[in-house]
Amino acid sequence: MAMRRRVPRDGGAFEAFLESVKPTLVQALVATYGPVDGREAAVDALSWAWEHWDQVAQVEHPVRYLYRVGQSATRRFLPKPLPYHLVEIIDARSPDVEPGLLPALERLSEQQRTVVLLVHGYAWRQVEVAALLDVSPSTVAEHLSGALARLREELEVDDVRGRG
Amino acid sequence: MSVDVVEQLRSLTRSFDEFVGEVTSDEVMGEHTDDEGRDRRLTQVAAAVIVLALIGGLAALMQLRDAGAPSDGGTLSVAALADALVGRVWVAIDYPLPQLPFMRLSDGDGSTGVELVGSDGCNDQSGPFRLDGNTVAGSQIGSTDVGCSTPRIAGVWDGTTLTVDSGTLTVTDSSGTSTRWLPLDALSPIAPNELVGSYTMGTATITVTPDAVTTDGCERSWTADESTLRFTSSRCDLQGPATFVLLNAPEWSVVGDDQRVVVQIDRRFVRLDRTDADAPARPGLASFLGAIGDRTWVYDAPSTDYPLARRPSLRPPPSWNEAGAQLVAGFDGCNAYALNGSWTASGEGWQVADAAGSGTLIGRGERPTVEVTNGSVLSLTPDGLLSVAAPDGNVYLFRDIRAATFADMTQSPVAELPGRWELDPGVLLDIKLGTGPDGIGVITFGTCGVNWWPTGNEWIGAGPVPADCVPPAESPSAAALVALLDTGPTGTTPGPVERPITVGVNPERNVLYLANDDGSIVVRLTRLDTDPTPPNDSVAALAGPTWWLKDVLVDGTPVAPPPEGLGRGYFEFVDDLPCQDCPDGPKLVGYDLCNSFQMAVAIDDGFVTRGGWNASTLVGCDGVAAYEAINELLWSGTGFSYTLSADRLVLTSEDGTTELILSPNQPSAR
Numbered sequence: 001m002a003m004r005r006r007v008p009r010d011g012g013a014f015e016a017f018l019e020s021v022k023p024t025l026v027q028a029l030v031a032t033y034g035p036v037d038g039r040e041a042a043v044d045a046l047s048w049a050w051e052h053w054d055q056v057a058q059v060e061h062p063v064r065y066l067y068r069v070g071q072s073a074t075r076r077f078l079p080k081p082l083p084y085h086l087v088e089i090i091d092a093r094s095p096d097v098e099p100g101l102l103p104a105l106e107r108l109s110e111q112q113r114t115v116v117l118l119v120h121g122y123a124w125r126q127v128e129v130a131a132l133l134d135v136s137p138s139t140v141a142e143h144l145s146g147a148l149a150r151l152r153e154e155l156e157v158d159d160v161r162g163r164g
Numbered sequence: 165m166s167v168d169v170v171e172q173l174r175s176l177t178r179s180f181d182e183f184v185g186e187v188t189s190d191e192v193m194g195e196h197t198d199d200e201g202r203d204r205r206l207t208q209v210a211a212a213v214i215v216l217a218l219i220g221g222l223a224a225l226m227q228l229r230d231a232g233a234p235s236d237g238g239t240l241s242v243a244a245l246a247d248a249l250v251g252r253v254w255v256a257i258d259y260p261l262p263q264l265p266f267m268r269l270s271d272g273d274g275s276t277g278v279e280l281v282g283s284d285g286c287n288d289q290s291g292p293f294r295l296d297g298n299t300v301a302g303s304q305i306g307s308t309d310v311g312c313s314t315p316r317i318a319g320v321w322d323g324t325t326l327t328v329d330s331g332t333l334t335v336t337d338s339s340g341t342s343t344r345w346l347p348l349d350a351l352s353p354i355a356p357n358e359l360v361g362s363y364t365m366g367t368a369t370i371t372v373t374p375d376a377v378t379t380d381g382c383e384r385s386w387t388a389d390e391s392t393l394r395f396t397s398s399r400c401d402l403q404g405p406a407t408f409v410l411l412n413a414p415e416w417s418v419v420g421d422d423q424r425v426v427v428q429i430d431r432r433f434v435r436l437d438r439t440d441a442d443a444p445a446r447p448g449l450a451s452f453l454g455a456i457g458d459r460t461w462v463y464d465a466p467s468t469d470y471p472l473a474r475r476p477s478l479r480p481p482p483s484w485n486e487a488g489a490q491l492v493a494g495f496d497g498c499n500a501y502a503l504n505g506s507w508t509a510s511g512e513g514w515q516v517a518d519a520a521g522s523g524t525l526i527g528r529g530e531r532p533t534v535e536v537t538n539g540s541v542l543s544l545t546p547d548g549l550l551s552v553a554a555p556d557g558n559v560y561l562f563r564d565i566r567a568a569t570f571a572d573m574t575q576s577p578v579a580e581l582p583g584r585w586e587l588d589p590g591v592l593l594d595i596k597l598g599t600g601p602d603g604i605g606v607i608t609f610g611t612c613g614v615n616w617w618p619t620g621n622e623w624i625g626a627g628p629v630p631a632d633c634v635p636p637a638e639s640p641s642a643a644a645l646v647a648l649l650d651t652g653p654t655g656t657t658p659g660p661v662e663r664p665i666t667v668g669v670n671p672e673r674n675v676l677y678l679a680n681d682d683g684s685i686v687v688r689l690t691r692l693d694t695d696p697t698p699p700n701d702s703v704a705a706l707a708g709p710t711w712w713l714k715d716v717l718v719d720g721t722p723v724a725p726p727p728e729g730l731g732r733g734y735f736e737f738v739d740d741l742p743c744q745d746c747p748d749g750p751k752l753v754g755y756d757l758c759n760s761f762q763m764a765v766a767i768d769d770g771f772v773t774r775g776g777w778n779a780s781t782l783v784g785c786d787g788v789a790a791y792e793a794i795n796e797l798l799w800s801g802t803g804f805s806y807t808l809s810a811d812r813l814v815l816t817s818e819d820g821t822t823e824l825i826l827s828p829n830q831p832s833a834r
Contacts, residue, residue, distance in 0.1 A: 018189060018192060018193075030180050030184060039184045039187065043187055043192060047191075047193075050193050097172060105176075121173040121177035121180075123174075
């Protein structure tokens with residue numbers, strides 16, 4: 001056990017990198033794991049990048065790379081329920097959000113939830129989501145369609161946009 | 165009603181954004197310091213311990229502790245025993261009769277040791293004695309010889325042993341009879357107007373009103389003279405020695421608590437037991453301090469409420485209620501501190517009053533702190549926890565680490581240790597049992613591996629922390645753990661230097677406490693694995709050689725060979741793996757033409773079942789058919805089957821479509 005952590009010295013370059021990837025990475029992991037664990041996973045992934053900056057600096061798609069690092073950090077603590085248990089908090093802060101939305105999102109598959117929140121919640125393009133998840137755009141489209149259908153069904157509402 | 169699901173999703177993510185807030189650079193980079201930062205943190209920890217010692221807390225405690233005494237005991241060393249005894253009046257407060265035996269002990273001259281003047285509850289006694297260790301020798305105590313039917317107490321004769329534990333003197337004579345004594349100065353003075361209430365004194369009933377003391381057939385009016393109750397009416401003609409003494413005295417001087425008061429009349433002492441229905445259920449100060457003193461109390465909140473493993477802790481010394489005495493030494497989660505002052509009765513507990521403190525001054529940042537301050541009220545809960553009610557209304561519960569050991573268990577605490585534990589959130593710690601004849605195990609966290617071994621039923625020993633140990637920077641508690649475990653340079657001592665560490669466990673046995681001898685460092689670990697028993701699978705059939713990738717087939721057809729430069733794929737099956745956050749048991753490690761990976765496995769009857777734990781370098785290698793086929797086999801379904809022959813291992817995916825042909829012979833370089 002004689003491994004020693006590598007510590008980057010070029011803090012300036014890393015800080016610029018941090019500012020460029022942080023918003024999208026946080027959104028991606030929050031979409032997958034919710035605001036609590038997603039934020040924690042993002043901090044873990046970015047901290048990992050800080051420790052392995054010489055390696056991360058060479059990565060072609062750093063958000064995808066760090067998204068996987070964040071997934072790995074989160075999965076270390078499985079099994080546990082997905083953290084969509086914030087209904088009370090969300091209710092208090094956003095009374096216009098349907099109470100059934102969070103439970104409905106929780107019942108989606110992980111990929112469906114990630115896709116639908118990134119595309120319709122955070123306004124990502126489908127090709128950007130495909131790049132993040134390392135799947136084809138058609139796969140994203142399928143997940144998106146399925147997720148919306150499930151949400152409509154679960155919420156039992158008329159979606160003026162979807163039905164229009 | 166029409167609802168726009170898409171707009172709902174946007175509202176939800178806006179709530180998420182508000183909830184998540186800003187991820188700051190400090191969060192990402194701040195805790196990942198270089199070696200200089202680690203040194204700084206360790207210096208802070210060391211400074212905390214040093215300053216605490218300097219301000220008297222640890223120094224006083226350690227001075228009183230015999231080097232050979234058990235780590236959990238409050239028993240005074242022989243050297244300190246005489247100092248603790250003399251200059252005090254000791255009363256046998258539990259004596260069944262109201263007129264209490266007492267011993268007034270003072271320094272004798274050079275040849276006589278300790279001088280005693282007292283009473284055994286019936287006969288007066290006086291004379292010198294010496295101490296040989298904690299045994300009375302050369303006793304020349306003389307006694308009156310009145311015939312009594314009073315209960316016998318252990319006398320201070322030759323062969324009698326004296327011990328002071330948590331401030332209580334126990335005298336045990338050669339017949340095995342023990343008597344418990346408290347020093348009078350451990351009891352709080354009680355003002356006359358605080359005495360108003362009802363009492364029993366043996367079989368007699370005593371009532372104290374604001375202007376009179378009444379018992380059957382007698383009433384005497386009184387006035388308060390500062391701390392003294394002074395009678396102003398004539399004496400009564402009473403029967404019985406205690407009531408006679410009590411109600412025929414010119415004045416009372418009273419100490420005690422809300423349940424028992426000791427009235428001093430001239431040189432004698434009488435106990436009254438309060439019977440008021442509304443009297444607070446508060447232990448006497450002496451018994452309270454005896455219950456909480458000279459032991460380490462660890463803040464017992466769950467990890468969700470207090471995330472750091474290095475826990476706030478308290479250690480009240482075995483001191484008495486002397487004005488300005490030290491009340492507590494502790495660690496508030498960031499700084500070590502000591503508090504001097506006095507105790508005053510408050511509700512069901514005892515309140516810190518007139519407190520003045522000193523301590524280290526490390527910046528707290530966002531670190532939560534829990535401490536005893538002026539105005540804090542301390543009390544014991546029915547469950548034996550120490551409650552600290554802060555002046556701001558918050559209540560913090562502390563657990564006695566000594567009581568949290570294994571008194572209610574039939575097995576050794578060592579059996580509780582192996583497994584995976586969480587140090588700070590996300591920082592894992594692995595404890596493995598020793599397998600060699602010396603029984604030495606290892607505690608692993610970050611890059612640190614520290615030996616430990618069982619030394620008894622209540623504590624373990626630890627060895628020096630290796631020089632290349634770098635505690636996980638993201639763990640504020642890791643440096644404290646290093647300070648707890650590290651014995652420092654071994655110097656000329658052969659082998660590791662012993663570092664006793666007290667081990668405690670909560671009743672649910674999912675929280676472990678480790679504390680050093682003086683209680684200045686307490687670390688709390690939370691068990692992660694619900695089943696600490698390692699799997700029994702054997703990898704003997706597959707372990708040994710490195711299995712090199714020879715061919716990859718999908719539906720029986722070899723896939724395109726991987727491009728040059730990707731290196732050789734290989735697999736190794738190992739009994740176990742020294743890794744930071746993995747469970748015990750067999751592992752498969754290897755290289756899949758793109759990523760190095762590790763996974764927990766169970767091997768049985770020609771099938772490799774994938775375990776719940778895995779790790780990978782997680783680099784994407786799209787378009788490499790062999791890599792994709794390997795990953796399909798490794799990560800699909802529940803595992804894969806294997807066929808072993810002398811020079812070949814074939815792994816087949818669960819659906820049978822993918823086969824890996826492996827060879828123990830390293831292929832020649834391409």
